[in-house]
Each structure stands twice: as structure tokens, then as C-alpha cells.
Amino acid sequence: MPVADPESDRSATAEAVPAPSRRTFIATATAVSGAVVAGGLATAPAALGATEAVAAEGPPAGTISLTINGARHTATVDNRVSLLDLLREHLDLTGSKKGCNAGACGACTVLVDGHRVNSCLTLAVRLDDAEVTTIEGLADGDHLHPLQQAFIDQDAYQCGFCTSGQIMSGVGCIKEGRTRTPDEIREWMSGNLCRCGCYVKIVRAVEQATGQK
Amino acid sequence: MSQPQAAVGASVARVDARLRVTGKAKYAGDNNPDGVVHAVIVDSRIGLGHITGVDAVAALAQPGVLTVISHLNAPKLPPVQSNGYPPGTPLRAFQDDKVRFFGQPVAVVVATTLEVAQHAASLVQVSYDAERPSTDLSAAPPADNPETYARGDADRALGSADVKLDLTFQMARQHHNAMEPAGIVARWDGDKLTIWEKSQAVQYSGFSMAAEFGIPPENVHVISPVIGGAFGNAFRTWVHSVIAAIAARQVERPVKLVLTRKQLYFGIGYRPAYSYGLRMGSDRRGHLTAAVHDVNSETSAYETHLEDTLVPGRMLYSTPNVKQTHRSVPLDVNTPTWMRGPGYSTGAYPLESAMDELAHELGIDPIELRLRNEPADDQSNGLPFSTRRLRECYTTGAREFGWKRRNLRPGSTRDGDWYVGMGMAAGVYDTQRAASQASVRLNVDGTALVQSGTSDMGPGTATSMTQVAADALGLTMRRVIFRLGDSTMPPAAGHFGSQTMASVGSAVQDGCDKLRKEAIALAVKDEDSALHGADPAHVEVRGGRLYVTGDPARGETYQRLLSRNKRAYLEVLGSWAPPEGAARYSLYAYAATFAEVAVHARLGLVRVRRMLGVYDAGRIISPALADSQALGAMIGGLGAALLEHTVTDHRDGRIVNANLADYLVPSHADIPDIRAVYLADGEDLVADPIGVKGLAEIVCIGVTPAISNAVFNATGRRIRQLPITPELLL
Numbered sequence: 027m028p029v030a031d032p033e034s035d036r037s038a039t040a041e042a043v044p045a046p047s048r049r050t051f052i053a054t055a056t057a058v059s060g061a062v063v064a065g066g067l068a069t070a071p072a073a074l075g076a077t078e079a080v081a082a083e084g085p086p087a088g089t090i091s092l093t094i095n096g097a098r099h100t101a102t103v104d105n106r107v108s109l110l111d112l113l114r115e116h117l118d119l120t121g122s123k124k125g126c127n128a129g130a131c132g133a134c135t136v137l138v139d140g141h142r143v144n145s146c147l148t149l150a151v152r153l154d155d156a157e158v159t160t161i162e163g164l165a166d167g168d169h170l171h172p173l174q175q176a177f178i179d180q181d182a183y184q185c186g187f188c189t190s191g192q193i194m195s196g197v198g199c200i201k202e203g204r205t206r207t208p209d210e211i212r213e214w215m216s217g218n219l220c221r222c223g224c225y226v227k228i229v230r231a232v233e234q235a236t237g238q239k
Numbered sequence: 240m241s242q243p244q245a246a247v248g249a250s251v252a253r254v255d256a257r258l259r260v261t262g263k264a265k266y267a268g269d270n271n272p273d274g275v276v277h278a279v280i281v282d283s284r285i286g287l288g289h290i291t292g293v294d295a296v297a298a299l300a301q302p303g304v305l306t307v308i309s310h311l312n313a314p315k316l317p318p319v320q321s322n323g324y325p326p327g328t329p330l331r332a333f334q335d336d337k338v339r340f341f342g343q344p345v346a347v348v349v350a351t352t353l354e355v356a357q358h359a360a361s362l363v364q365v366s367y368d369a370e371r372p373s374t375d376l377s378a379a380p381p382a383d384n385p386e387t388y389a390r391g392d393a394d395r396a397l398g399s400a401d402v403k404l405d406l407t408f409q410m411a412r413q414h415h416n417a418m419e420p421a422g423i424v425a426r427w428d429g430d431k432l433t434i435w436e437k438s439q440a441v442q443y444s445g446f447s448m449a450a451e452f453g454i455p456p457e458n459v460h461v462i463s464p465v466i467g468g469a470f471g472n473a474f475r476t477w478v479h480s481v482i483a484a485i486a487a488r489q490v491e492r493p494v495k496l497v498l499t500r501k502q503l504y505f506g507i508g509y510r511p512a513y514s515y516g517l518r519m520g521s522d523r524r525g526h527l528t529a530a531v532h533d534v535n536s537e538t539s540a541y542e543t544h545l546e547d548t549l550v551p552g553r554m555l556y557s558t559p560n561v562k563q564t565h566r567s568v569p570l571d572v573n574t575p576t577w578m579r580g581p582g583y584s585t586g587a588y589p590l591e592s593a594m595d596e597l598a599h600e601l602g603i604d605p606i607e608l609r610l611r612n613e614p615a616d617d618q619s620n621g622l623p624f625s626t627r628r629l630r631e632c633y634t635t636g637a638r639e640f641g642w643k644r645r646n647l648r649p650g651s652t653r654d655g656d657w658y659v660g661m662g663m664a665a666g667v668y669d670t671q672r673a674a675s676q677a678s679v680r681l682n683v684d685g686t687a688l689v690q691s692g693t694s695d696m697g698p699g700t701a702t703s704m705t706q707v708a709a710d711a712l713g714l715t716m717r718r719v720i721f722r723l724g725d726s727t728m729p730p731a732a733g734h735f736g737s738q739t740m741a742s743v744g745s746a747v748q749d750g751c752d753k754l755r756k757e758a759i760a761l762a763v764k765d766e767d768s769a770l771h772g773a774d775p776a777h778v779e780v781r782g783g784r785l786y787v788t789g790d791p792a793r794g795e796t797y798q799r800l801l802s803r804n805k806r807a808y809l810e811v812l813g814s815w816a817p818p819e820g821a822a823r824y825s826l827y828a829y830a831a832t833f834a835e836v837a838v839h840a841r842l843g844l845v846r847v848r849r850m851l852g853v854y855d856a857g858r859i860i861s862p863a864l865a866d867s868q869a870l871g872a873m874i875g876g877l878g879a880a881l882l883e884h885t886v887t888d889h890r891d892g893r894i895v896n897a898n899l900a901d902y903l904v905p906s907h908a909d910i911p912d913i914r915a916v917y918l919a920d921g922e923d924l925v926a927d928p929i930g931v932k933g934l935a936e937i938v939c940i941g942v943t944p945a946i947s948n949a950v951f952n953a954t955g956r957r958i959r960q961l962p963i964t965p966e967l968l969l
Contacts, residue, residue: 084302085354106354115277115353120269121262123467125418126500130899133418161262174260178252181863184697184871186259187266187418187467212907219899221418221468222697223871225910 088151094119095163103150110134110145113160121161121190125219132218135191135198136160142198144217161190164197172238173197176231184222192218196232205236242755243781246706246716250863253702254716264465268422268497270435275424276305277353278486278496279360280479282505286341286372286892287571294364298348303355305490307363309346310336313485317453325574327542332451332481338367339541340573341374341892342505344478349486349494372571372892376512376537381566388549390618391560396529400520404596408589409960411884412512412537414504415578416904417696419467421507422497423480425487431458432484438463438724439474440733441692445726447476448484464724466696470875471577472507473696474733479506504897508576509885511537511544515589517552525601525608529560536585538567539574546582547669550619551940552590554825555667557614571892577735579875580936583668584943588961591664591944595951599649605948606633606642609665617825625824625925628855628918629665632831635916636663636853640833650955657837659848660953666830666941670857670923670932673732674816675742679708679750681758681809683801685783687712689750690722693743694734697871698935699864700743706860707744707929711751713780714797721747729812737828737933740860742815745927750813755780757809762800769795815928824925828937829855832873832945838953843965845881845950850913850942857932858922869915869938876942878905881962 084104091100094117103112110127113119113136122145125133129147136145137159164171173196176182183189195218199205204214211229220228258264283290295307313333321327330339338345346363350356373379397403424435432454438444438461445459466473483496498506516533532552538544549563598605613630616623636642645661646652652659677691689708693700704721712719722728732742759778762770762785770778770785770793777788786794801809835849850873859865882903886896896902915938922930943961950968951957958967 104352104354106358111353114269115271118271119262120265120271123266123418124268124497125420126899128500128898128900130500131418161260165261170257170260177260178256181253181867183259184699184867185418185466185468186264186697189259190262193260212910216906216908219418219904219906221416221470221875221904222867223874223905223910224867225874225905225907226870226913227867229907 090151090154092153092156092158094158095160105149105151107150108146109136109148109150109153109158112150113145119160119162123187123190125188131188132195133188133191135194135218137194137198140201142195161194164193171197173200173231173235176234180227180231180234182224182227182231184224188218188220192220192228196228196235199232200236205232208233242710242713242779244710246709247860248862249706251702251706251716251861253699253864254705254721255701266419266465266467267424267435267437267463268495270424272424272426272493275493275495276349276351276490277356278347278349278483278494279356280344280482280496280502281346281348281360281363281365282502283338283341283343283345284365285338285367285369286374288338288367288369290336290338290345290365291368292366293346295346297362297364298359301350301355301359301362303351304359305349305351306486307346307348308486308489309333316451319450325542325544330478330541332478332485340505340539340571341372341894342502343573344482347482347486349490374570374572374887374892375889376514376535376568376570379568379570381535381568382543385564385566386545386549388553388563389561393529393531393560393562396560397518397520397531400528401523402521402597402600404519404593404600406517406589406593406596406959408515408517408592410513410515410585410588411961413510413578413879413883414885414902415470415472415509416503416899416902417468417470417472420498420500420503421473421477421479423483424493424495425484426493427488430454431460433460433462434480434484435462436480437466437469437473439466439469439694439696439735441694441724441726442730443474443733444476448480451476451481452484459726461726462724463694466694469696470579471581471735474735475508475576477507500899501897504885504894505573508574510578510581510585511575513548513585517589517593519593519597521597523601525597525603525611527556527558527612530558532563534563534565535568536565537570537572537575539572540569542574543567544575546577548582548586550669551583551586551667553619554617555590555665556609556612557618579872580668580939583936584940587664587666587940588943591941592947592959595662595944595948596957605663606637609633620825622822622825625826626855626921626923627827627829628921629829629831631918632829632853632855635918636831636833636851639853639914639916640851642833645952649952652953654837656840658840658953659835659837660949660951661833661835662945662948662950662952663831663833664941664944664948666832666937667827668737668937668940670741670826670828670926671736671738672741672817672927673738674814675731675746676729676812676814677743677746677750678729678810678812679754681712681754681797683798683807685714685718685796685798687714687719688722689719689747690728691731691743691746692726692728693723693731693739695723696734698739698868699861700734700739702864703740703861704744704747707747708751711748712755714783718783737935737937741927741929741931741933744860744929744931745815746813748813748929749815750811753811753813754809757811758797758800759785761804762795765800765804767803768800769793817927826923826926828857828932830937830941832941834945834949836946836949836953838950838968843968845963845968847877847946848911851916852938853916853918854937855918855921856934856937857926858930859917860931865917865934866915868934870913872935872939873913873942874905874910876939877909877946879961880943880946884962
């Protein structure tokens with residue numbers, strides 16, 4: 027994430043911060059090293075471009091190399107970073123949504139090695155060599171995926187916040203062959219909540235796209 | 240001259256559909272301005288009392304932590320007044336040591352990464368002097384000054400009624416649980432504040448935030464072009480937004496703060512729990528003679544949220560004698576707020592359940608009973624109805640749903656292990672409107688830009704406004720861009736109360752009409768125009784071409800007209816406001832909802848098999864979008880009827896099911912065959928110039944009683960409590 031300027035940041039809260047000690051020195055040093063999380067990523071926004079530093083005293087981190095929407099990324103990530111937060115906060119791929127951060131709503135659904143997963147429950151550090159597809163990588167340039175087009179045709183969303191997850195889950199569902207009947211679609215799409223209540227039309231959209239790709 | 244109607248009334252794809260299906264729409268928390276850092280709130284672990292200490296040493300020692308703010312070091316904010324709703328003393332950000340409810344923000348941690356902020360928040364040690372909170376609606380006394388209403392002598396009429404019902408209903412608290420959690424990114428530039436915030440009323444958000452910091456409203460720029468559902472929870476400026484702005488000022492960096500799903504249960508309001516006593520009397524033929532409503536609903540100890548729960552019981556049926564009392568019960572909880580169909584959806588449940596009970600008691604079909612009590616005018620004020628086509632809703636619904644197949648004897652239709660039954664209920668919601676403006680610019684290239692500071696939490700505001708604008712300007716929809724969700728745009732009605740289409744739509748219509756007339760005036764005065772000398776009243780525009788009505792060859796395009804006159808664009812400000820002064824009509828939308836349920840004989844499970852909603856909701860601008868809203872509202876009502884309730888541990892006031900795994904909302908597998916029908920030719924020109932009544936609320940009102948009445952028809956069991964969970968049927 028963004029590079030901290032420990033000195034100026036700290037000065038803003040001087041009264042709440044204890045006097046410098048070895049502990050706080052490590053803290054400031056690792057605040058910089060935290061930037062490694064984003065610094066190594068090819069598509070990191072310019073503002074996040076950071077000094078590479080060795081995280082000697084930082085939080086436990088791991089280096090991974092993975093493919094996201096066809097682009098190869100190598101990154102050193104804080105072991106606590108979920109795939110969802112890696113995408114959203116470090117790669118600015120904000121199409122995947124955080125609805126509950128607990129695997130209950132499905133708004134964060136992406137494909138990992140072709141399988142649908144809740145990215146909020148998946149630690150990024152275990153995805154070395156993985157191939158990830160997010161909503162941003164689904165269309166072929168300007169040519170929408172049949173399920174994206176079906177969502178438009180069927181008016182299968184209202185607020186759109188669950189839509190990325192519904193579509194990614196639908197793509198997985200179709201691939202799994204769980205779309206033979208509307209009832210089967212309903213059962214196998216039930217991990218994706220829609221609070222606007224677009225279920226009837228989401229099922230129609232999945233039906234429409236089934237067999238098209 | 241009226242314009243040809245092409246876009247309005249057509250089922251069109253949403254204008255922003257591509258953005259939404261490709262993940263490119265930027266919701267509040269998707270904004271990552273340069274240098275953004277993350278804030279995580281520390282919640283109170285007690286339900287009432289005082290903070291005696293905040294130990295942030297361990298949190299501050301975490302690498303990447305920038306600051307920890309609590310009432311001990313937060314800036315002193317200027318006093319603010321309640322602006323009328325809700326009355327009381329608003330919760331402020333870290334201004335004192337008092338804890339008013341479980342989960343109240345007591346500190347915030349700001350760090351360079353979300354992971355660090357989350358972990359550090361868990362390390363902040365807060366000590367308390369705890370008291371036992373009062374959080375149980377059934378065990379706490381109501382406040383003074385109830386809302387009351389009376390006509391006739393209800394007690395006397397009830398005493399002498401042939402048939403009497405004395406019923407008490409309990410309705411659980413419900414949370415909006417919009418898919419998008421409340422969130423904000425706040426950035427200061429000197430004394431100017433920019434917020435990317437989930438907001439149903441951008442101008443109002445700006446005013447509220449400015450008041451919190453004592454800065455001029457024009458110093459706050461609110462950006463909220465996309466909202467991931469809200470249902471009423473995103474029009475107030477909740478305290479977390481102020482906290483984010485405090486944090487951003489302190490660390491001198493943009494701060495992103497998104498509430499966790501758990502925090503949404505005590506951070507942004509909810510539909511309050513109710514206890515609703517209803518005594519009703521009728522004669523032998525089912526004509527209502529009296530109704531007495533005794534209503535209690537929860538509110539916080541610091542603010543009073545009261546909603547229009549009593550209205551349906553006052554005007555839906557002909558009832559000569561009515562007495563109503565609505566008391567708020569202050570509890571040590573956060574303040575409730577509006578949630579889709581506020582008041583009305585709650586009030587419709589006991590009323591429509593009682594009508595079903597009365598029908599059963601008298602052996603009359605529930606629809607026939609309602610028809611016998613259909614009033615000639617609004618008995619609460621004596622006003623005529625602008626339009627009221629509830630009878631048609633009943634008859635259309637009965638026909639489309641196959642109501643005549645309903646078994647009159649409850650508990651007598653079996654399908655294997657399941658009891659099957661049908662129920663119906665009526666609904667009503669008032670047609671709200673408020674002053675709105677929209678700017679309209681027609682460019683020399685023949686495109687138009689229409690802007691208004693309204694919002695879109697899901698209904699497709701930009702799409703329906705584009706439809707209105709396209710027809711009024713005589714352009715195809717592709718040539719019109721509608722923008723919303725920015726406080727620098729012309730002010731608009733808040734995006735709630737189903738008032739957006741009527742209010743903003745009328746302003747858009749006004750602006751586009753004015754602009755079209757300005758272009759026509761320019762043409763008829765222009766000697767070089769084919770329209771020179773034509774009667775402006777006989778010029779219309781279609782596909783961007785102005786022509787004489789009945790003589791389409793005589794005309795020219797907007798582009799030619801503007802370029803020849805060396806005008807880069809024409810621009811006007813459209814506006815509309817509902818008429819002032821005493822109302823002359825009673826303005827409401829109406830609904831009839833039908834449900835068929837199956838109840839498992841041994842497990843008590845209730846499965847909705849079919850639903851149908853039929854609506855008298857005014858003119859329908861965008862049929863496909865209106866259909867989606869209605870289906871979604873019925874699904875929301877299904878949740879309220881069968882699934883949704885908040886469970887509070889009254890020992891400390893914590894909500895124990897504050898997550899989407901334990902607070903159940905409807906999922907794909909719960910949703911059967913659902914249909915919606917809007918009565919054709921429904922325009923209500925008394926309400927507003929475009930004949931719209933508003934959809935979002937009416938489509939959800941009457942769903943819960945339709946389902947509970949179906950449960951009775953299936954089982955013969957009356958459950959006067961929502962939600963109807965399986966254990967209640969065992």
C-alpha cells in the first residue's frame with residue numbers, strides 16, 4: 027500500500043505517540059517496508075509506486091507470482107492480505123466487491139484456476155502460480171462475455187454491487203454444468219446474495235448464457 | 240405541442256449497464272485517491288456506560304499505524320442542531336466519554352494498509368464503567384407525547400360491534416443489509432473537504448458534513464454517482480463519515496473507511512421493532528365500524544424516530560370510528576431510520592392480517608371483504624382521491640393468480656408433506672414529491688447533457704431520466720447523457736420515499752421542454768431556417784430534427800440550427816416543485832399482493848411457491864426497470880415475512896446475529912415464480928406533470944401479510960409475529 031512518511035504522519039499525532047524507542051524505530055522502518063506489498067506489482071497505480079525494501083522487521087510476508095486476467099504479477103504480500111484486498115486495495119481492481127468479508131454473500135467471487143472462490147476467504151499468499159480471473163478480465167476487449175450480455179438483456183441487476191460476483195459465479199456454475207434447470211441454477215447460485223432481489227432475472231440470464239460459451 | 244413518445248414506456252437496457260457488468264462502476268469504497276490510507280473503527284464492547292480509558296500504545300507500535308483517535312484526543316467539533324428529523328441530540332464523533340449503545344464507535348485507527356489498521360484496532364484497549372442497558376422493547380416504558388389520531392368514537396363503536404377482533408402483533412427489527420456496506424473516502428484540501436460517499440442525498444450529505452465541522456456547505460464536495468443499494472440507510476450522515484473526515488484531517492492524507500458487515504448492524508439505522516395492538520369491529524356483513532390501534536416502536540435514547548405507521552389504518556378502508564396511538568420506546572440502541580416502505584409496510588401487516596381474520600370469521604372472501612369497505616374518499620381528511628384503482632388491482636390479481644382455486648377451508652390442501660395455501664393483502668403508500676432542478680444542455684453536435692444532484696441506489700435513475708429527456712428533447716436515448724450524484728449539480732429531492740421519478744423527472748421534463756421551445760423559437764425567427772415563420776406550437780422534434788407537425792419535410796436538425804447560429808450549445812435550468820398550500824387531493828399508490836405458500840407438516844418450514852403483485856402506481860416510465868423493482872421488493876418482503884430478525888442479547892445489548900450467515904436474507908433458492916403487473920394507463924397528473932406516483936415503496940407494502948395470510952390458509956394457524964420462523968409453526 028501507499029508509502030508512509032513516518033515522520034510527518036507521526037508528528038500529526040505527537041501527543042498520542044510514545045517517545046521513540048527501538049520499538050517505534052522498527053515500526054517506522056517497517057511502515058516503509060509495507061510498501062513492498064504493492065511495490066512489486068506491475069500494475070500498481072503510480073501513486074503506490076514504492077521503494078523496494080527488505081521487510082526485515084515487518085509483518086510476515088511471502089512472495090508470490092500469479093496471473094491475474096492474463097497479466098503476470100510478482101508481489102511480496104503481507105500474509106494477512108486476502109485475495110480480495112490484494113485485488114481491490116493493491117491492484118486497483120475494484121470490480122470484485124466486499125459485501126461481508128466472511129464468505130456469506132459471494133460479492134467477491136472470482137475464478138481461481140477456473141474454479142469459483144470467495145476471494146475474501148482466500149489468502150493471497152497461497153496463490154503462487156495461480157491463475158485468477160476477475161470481472162475485469164471476463165470480456166474480450168469490447169466484446170462482452172455472453173453472461174455479461176445476458177445480465178444486460180434480462181435486466182438482471184439493480185444496484186449492481188453483487189453483479190460482479192453473480193456473473194463470476196454464474197460463469198463457474200455454467201462451467202460446472204449445474205444449469206440444466208432453473209431449480210438447479212437457483213441451488214448452485216445460492217452462495218451469491220442479491221439484496222435488490224434480482225434473483226428471477228439472474229436465473230434467466232444464466233439460462234440465456236448457458237450453452238453460448 | 241406535445242412531443243412524440245418513443246423512449247418513455249419502452250423497455251430499454253440500462254444506460255449504465257456496461258459499467259456495471261464489467262466491474263467498472265466506482266462505488267464509494269472503490270475510490271483510491273493518491274496517498275489513501277485506511278481507517279478501522281473500534282466499537283464499544285458495552286451497551287451503556289462510560290469510557291474510563293483508552294490505551295493505544297500497542298496499536299501505535301504496529302508498523303504502519305499513523306494515528307489512533309478517541310474522545311481523549313479528537314478535535315472539539317462545533318455544536319450541531321437536529322434539523323427536525325429525527326428530533327433529539329445527534330450522536331457525535333468522539334466528543335464525550337459516554338457509551339449509548341453496544342457497538343458505538345469509541346476509537347479509530349488509521350494505518351497505511353487495511354491489514355495493519357484491522358490488527359491495530361484489535362489491540363486498542365478500552366476500559367469502561369459499564370451499566371446494564373435497556374434494549375428490550377417489551378420491557379421498557381414508552382416516552383411521553385405519543386402521536387395520536389381519532390375520528391368518531393372508536394371505543395363506543397367497538398363496544399357495540401357485532402364482530403370484534405382483539406389482536407396483538409410483534410414485528411422484529413430488520414436491517415437494510417444493502418450489499419454495499421456504508422463507506423466513505425474523505426480528503427481535505429485546506430478547509431475544503433471532498434467525500435466519495437454512499438449517499439441518497441448528496442446535497443444533504445454536504446450540508447450535514449459542513450455543519451459537523453463548522454465550515455460553509457460549499458466547502459464540501461460530495462461525490463456519489465453509484466450506490467450499491469441503500470433502502471433508506473444512506474441519507475443521514477452517520478457518525479462513521481465524520482470519523483473518516485476527522486481522521487483525514489489529522490493524518491493529512493485521504494482516508495478510506497468502510498464499515499464491516501457487523502458494524503452495519505449498529506452503525507447505520509434499521510427498521511425498528513414494533514408491538515402493534517389492533518382492535519377492530521364490524522357488522523355481520525363485514526362493514527368495518529371501528530378500529531383502535533395501540534402501537535409501540537423502538538427508538539434510541541438520544542433521538543426519536545417515528546414513522547407513518549398509522550396511515551394505512553386511517554385511510555385504506557371505510558371505517559367511521561378510528562382511534563390511534565403510536566408511542567416511541569427509547570432504548571439503549573442506535574437510532575432506527577427509514578427502511579423501504581417505512582411505517583406503511585409495518586402498518587399494513589397488522590391491518591391486512593386483521594382483515595384476513597375478519598374475512599375468515601365472517602366466512603367472506605378476503606377480496607370481497609375489502610371491496611365492501613372500499614371508501615369513496617379519504618376518510619382521514621375528506622379529500623377526493625387523485626386516482627385509486629385498488630378494485631382493479633384486486634380483480635386483475637385474482638384473475639392472474641387463480642384466486643378462485645383457493646380453498647376456503649384452512650389446512651385442507653395437502654401436497655405430500657406440505658400444506659398449501661393462498662393469501663392476499665392490499666398496500667398503500669403516499670405519493671411524495673419535493674422541489675428539484677435539472678440543468679439541460681443541448682450541444683451543437685446534437686447531443687444533450689442533463690444533470691441533477693439526485694442519486695441511483697438501484698432503480699435505474701439515469702435510465703428513466705434519459706427516457707424522459709430523450710422524448711422531451713426529441714432525441715434518441717443514445718444522444719442524451721444523464722449525470723447524477725454530485726453535490727455541485729442542481730439540487731434535487733432526496734432519493735427516498737419513492738419521490739425521485741415524480742420530482743426529478745418533472746424537473747427534467749420542464750428543462751427539456753424549455754430547451755426544445757428555445758430551439759424552436761430560434762428556428763422560427765431565423766430567416767435561413769426551413770422553419771422560418773412557422774407557428775412554434777406546431778413544431779415538434781424527433782430524432783434531433785425539428786419539423787412542422789404534419790409536414791415532416793419542412794424542418795432541420797438541431798445541429799444545423801445551432802451551427803448556423805454560431806451557438807456551441809443551448810442551456811436551461813429546469814425545475815419543478817409540488818404546489819404549495821393545502822392539499823386538494825389525496826395522493827396515494829396502491830397494491831394488491833398475492834402469495835401461495837407451502838408449509839411442511841412436520842418441520843414447520845414455509846416455502847413461498849408463487850407471488851404476484853398488481854399495482855396502481857401511476858405512469859410507468861421504464862417498464863423493465865419497474866418490473867425489476869417490484870420483483871425485488873416482493874423478495875425483500877419474503878425476507879421480512881419468513882427470515883429476517885435481529886437477535887439482541889439483552890444482558891449487554893449486543894446483536895448476536897450481526898452477519899449474513901445468521902441474519903438470514905432471501906437467497907436464490909428461496910425465490911420461486913414471481914410476477915408483477917402495473918395497471919395500464921395509470922398516469923396521475925394531479926401528482927405531477929409526468930403522471931408518476933413512485934414505485935419503490937408501494938411494491939413492498941402488503942407482501943408480509945399476503946404471505947402470513949397464505950400461511951393461515953395453508954395451516955389454519957395464525958402467527959401474529961414476524962418473521963414466521965419454523966419453530967412458531969411446530
